[in-house]
Amino acid sequence: MQFNFFTHAFFVLLTCVLFILLSGCAPDKKLTVISFKPYYEDTALTCNTAFTRENIAWQVEQFQFFISNVEYKSTKGKWLKWPMLTNARQAKDVALIGGYFVEGCAEQMQVENWQLSLQAIEQEDISKIRFTLGVPFQLNHLNPLKQPSPLNDSSMFWVWQTGHKFMRLELNSENNHWLFHLGSTGCKSASALRAPQERCQQANTTVIELDIDVTAPAIKVDLARLLNNVTLSDSTSCQSAHQDKYCQALFSNLGINNNQQVFRRYQ
């Protein structure tokens, strides 16, 4: 009798274990990865692809940007924090997306450089996504040496005073270069190596809100839209100077004080 009881209990336990194992292997209805796809109009940008503007072929040398504060809109209409995972390109809910298109391009164009890894959320709970292009003020002006990767990447950092380059786009043509470094300006502190106590005059961050296809979540980043109304040449490069008219065109395209068109649902 006792033997039978144990046998019975054993089978119950085994069934439970099997059920747990199987449910773990069930088709995943959760969303954990969103990829970014760099484009120029309808051309996907990959290693050594060029695009033409005003009859000049331009090649992307590098295109990188920080995003932070990812949120999703629940089906109940509420915006909820969507925490990031931590890896070499993501820390403290800040992610560095993108890379180099020329040097070591194959390595740089790896999918993981262009994707956001997030905590798993049920697909059906998500109706929209939004995030900030840039690094939050609280994290933007810290000693980069003591920050985890990617916040310690010195090529994406100006100095304590102005903080990180939120976006870095550099282009080459045969005889010319053009670059855009987006970041905060008008930051007051004792010197370049001291952090501002108060927020910068021009934070130059922007919140991007998008519909998202939860079954194939991807965001198209269209450089043609970013460069709208900008003539590319050395003299039109922008380092986020507040009064610079070329910077103002770029800010406007990115939706800083405006609606942006650069980031769109990929379909």
Next chain:
Amino acid sequence: MKRLTSTFIIFVGFVVVTILSACGENPQPSAYQWPILKGFPKPQVPADNPMTIEKVTLGKQLFFDVNLSANRQQSCASCHIQEYAFAENQKQSVGSTGEQHRRNSLALVNVAYNKTLTWAHDGLTSIEQQILLPMFGESPIELGITGNEKEIWQRFQTPEYQQLFKQAFPDNDFASKGFSAIKSNEENVIKNFDYIVKALASYVRSLISLNSPFDLYAYHGQDDAISESALRGMDLFFSEKFECHHCHGGFNFTQSTSHEKQLIDRRPFHNTGLYNTKNDKQKLGYPSVDTGLSEISTLPQDDGRFRAPTLRNIEVTAPYMHDGSIATLSDVLDFYAAGGRNVRHGIYAGDGRLNPLKSPFIKGFEMSEQDKQDLLSFLKTLTDETFLSNAKHGIADMRKKSN
């Protein structure tokens, strides 16, 4: 039950004996303490050559020992002199046999943090690999070890070196079989140079300079550590107008920096518009004697691209640039203000300012005399006097060694 207990006791006894024997005859090398602030990232060290004080000590002896060159004319320290931040004060180096090198001796400052080694090589990522060049290179000959390995190895068969080798490599044959066992095995002589390489690399890695007035200002928060002029110069240095920090950024003042927390790969090399020769058959701007990274990559767009060296202790490492072709720091500032160099005469004539492969950050800028003095004041705050005079990095009987 009784049997189980006795098995347990035997097992415990076995464990205790094992632990004790590990603490026995061969003392393990001492753990290495990096001379860096708490929270500062540590350099990355190859897994097969962990840092120990003993290896650094042996490496230091070897670094200053002329017995490492075939003709006993030079040591590593001949071209890497401490008072010049382990660089030297001549345009290009001369090897032990008198052969002229084409490049300026690089300062050995925080090399442990370098992403890549030498002036222009994107594949040389460990000091152990790099050290083979001055040791065994034949074009040009520096130490000239190639072909003289056996004779040179014999020179280190002294009781002093035996002791140092044993302490540095306690797990190797030096310790168990004695130095003579190694000596007698002639086929292994070249292999034995691996010990020399590892010790030299450990010493070079130990040359850390993070104690300048700039560090006091930046990382210790001492607002009065640098002068008003230096503060103005620092703001210019980090400004978008001067663009210096785009290539000389980060705590080591070069973007080509790597450390334990740096997980993203960056290997930047730049063409600074130093040359734009017209007499080259390939129509590329840099003189064929040294085209930088393109020699390694074979890519024409890498013509004239060199690694930005650290600016720490830059005050004492004149002359400047990969070929030592700019004499003073003041001239270097003028060079960048001009956005490159117009070579007016001679075989390298051509306007480097117009070099199509020049970095977009070198556009030139207006620099007042005051700006220039301020920038110079700032650059001088990167001089770490304790590094330049630290007796720990040198050896007392250097004179004796070179006689």
